[in-house]
Amino acid sequence: MTTSPAAADAGNESDMAASARELLAAMVLEPAGRVTPSVYETGRVVADAPWLTGHDRRLRYLLDEQRSDGGWGGAGGYAVVPTVSAVEALLGTLRGTQGSSRPELAAAASRGLGVLADWLGRGTPLPDTPASDLIVAALVQRINDHLTFFAARPGRGIVDGVRALPGVDRRRLDAVHALVGAGRPVPQKLLHAFEVLGPVARRHDGVSPIAGAVGASPAATAAWIGDPATPGTDPEALAYLRAAVGLLDGPVPCCTPITVFERAWALSSLARAGVPIRPVPKLIAELTAALGPQGTPTGPGLPADADTTSVALYALARLGHPVDPASLLHFDLGSHFCTWRGEDGRSVTTNAHVLEALGWHARHTSAAASRYGGRAAALAGWLGDEQQPDGSWVDRWHASPYYATSCVVAALDRYAPAGIAGSAVDRAVDWVVATQRTDGTWGRWTGTVEETAYALHVLLGVHRPAGPGVREAIGRGLRHLTETDDDHDHPPLWHDKDLYTPVLIVRAAILAVRQLALTRSDLVNDMDRAPLRPRTAVP
Known part of the structure; x- marks a missing residue:
């Protein structure tokens, strides 16, 4: 018997909710966070x-x-x-x-x-x-x-x-x-x-x-x-x-614990995509408590940083528990925001996350609009200037340009003035379409599920008319995800002293793509959507 598109969507939504619950439960049961060995x-x-x-x-x-x-x-x-x-x-x-x-x-x-x-x-x-x-x-x-x-x-x-x-x-x-x-x-x-x-x-x-x-x-x-x-x-x-x-029965992880980092990134990915989640009060309370006047660090003993602070602020805001982002002003250098004071270099993903945090508050409260709106608009301009000639962005916290590009596009598409966002986002979409591999994946060195998810975030997440090749690229990418078990190993791509994978953060990004595929009927046909059965079971 053939399953109707409506029935398939209902099944996918049920699986989506179950997978989200499992992921949230894992964050509570393993508060140190889950990372690969270093x-x-x-x-x-x-x-x-x-x-x-x-x-x-x-x-x-x-x-x-x-x-x-x-x-x-x-x-x-x-x-x-x-x-x-x-x-x-x-x-x-x-x-x-x-x-x-x-x-x-x-x-x-x-x-x-x-x-x-x-x-x-x-x-x-x-x-x-x-x-x-x-x-x-x-x-x-x-x-x-x-x-x-x-x-x-x-x-x-x-x-x-x-x-x-x-x-x-x-x-x-x-x-x-x-x-x-x-x-x-x-x-x-x-x-x-x-x-x-x-x-x-x-x-x-x-x-x-x-x-x-x-x-x-x-x-x-x-x-x-x-x-x-x-x-x-x-x-x-x-x-x-x-x-x-x-944690890993012998081998050693890099930075640990990553409690705030893991929770902030996973929750913001799910909330941004509209995944139906209801975090237990404990998660919300602990994430809120981590935000002090100077922000929050990734882990104990590290300096507070604008990246973790802004993602935590955005996650809480999207989940209905907004906290004023005044702590981010400690990292404002005028032209852009540093990840921490005394940073050597600069990070576009940190600044994209700051734009999301400031932009959300400027859009939703009148007091924040006057305090943060102008700074958000200027930051969007800085991000536009950092775009590479090919349309991508690169960053110091991740080896893949697909991660950096997805972070910046998400921020610009939602919180930048139209005159800044439009051209930059269109160029990024064109770059993603042009760099897809023949098997439907994306990746810096080889095609990976993680990088394919980030590329699909760009194509499915923007609110602009679809250009040439976008629908076809989405279909090829989603078909690859339907054939891949989410529980398989993800090659380390995140920067610490050596490369690592924050496992639940990556799973949340993949789960968020599946949600976007369900909601973007204008870009995803029934054939590509129906088989999407999230398999992010977390043991």
Whole structure:
């Protein structure tokens, strides 16, 4: 029997509501958030906390994650940071155990050293990920120190004959050491990568863990703890570190917990698309409580930032619990908003999220219209100026231009003056249509479900006449999503010290696309809509 379009839509709406409930329940049951393992962070915990339960599992994870070329991590320069971390961890382990019974560690380290020597010798550029230049400089020094140690003890089969890695620019790292050595206050933004200081980080008097965490980072916290047998070890820091390695049963996530970040992004994605959600009061109350006069940070020990603050504000507003966005004014630089004070660089997605928060309030309250309306319009102009020649946007918090473009288009389409939004949005739509792959997906390196969802957000989410090829591109993209299980792994694309995936945030983005497909009858035909059965079951 053939299912009618109306019956199919009703079934899809029921599945949509069930999937949304499961996702919201997961955020309550797992308040730390769900992220993928980090090779970089795991390597640092192996090196700096070998006493921690699960050490052998972490070593096994590093061995299993090594690529066929000897490196670790993502494409191009994204591999450098995780590879220096893994190689240094393996060499440090061999140095501590003399390597007599660990030939697999020596083999993996030797292969990693070979590819690192090639990358560093060619000057492979590093992507704009947090503290990448500090990390590489610090770990190349540690690796070369290990090689000097082994060179003085030849004949044991441990990286025999391997030369020191090429030198790298240490100016910023030396400046950080000089600042800390002079007794100056430790900049809060440094805490997330505090491990780059090596032994200097241990029990540094200028650092006080927050909720047990140093910079919301297991690596930074492990470096600060040092030897847990030392008198005066902070029990809360130990508890944080043990909880962090317990999240993934050995391997270590990057930034954790990501409670506010995960909830804000997931809820705003669902609400923006009109997914029927009714968050339990606990979620709303905790998200509201996280917003202080200076905003909110992504995790404990990190500085408050305009990105997390603005997305939390927008999510609450869309869910009927608006909070005045005055805290965002602390990040206003005049031309645009910084992610945090003292930021090196700028972020278009941060500013897109700020535009959404300010724009919503300016549109819905008369007092906010006079206070924030002009600033929102000016910010929309800045975002338009940041558009790439091909019509896309790129950003420092995600490897894919499809994420950045979807964030900016969503903000401009709803909250920018028509004279600013129209042309920019049309150019972005044209770029998305032109870059679709033959299998219906989108992606920077290869087609992914996550990036396909962002591309479809652009095509389905804008309120402008559909141009040439839009309907056909939507149909191909949706057909790909119907053939893909939402529970499969999503390649890491988000920027921290190395690439990671915030799993529930990505699932929320995919679920939001399915909702848009149900509501945009002008762009989606029954054949493409009817099979959409959300499968975002969250165990």
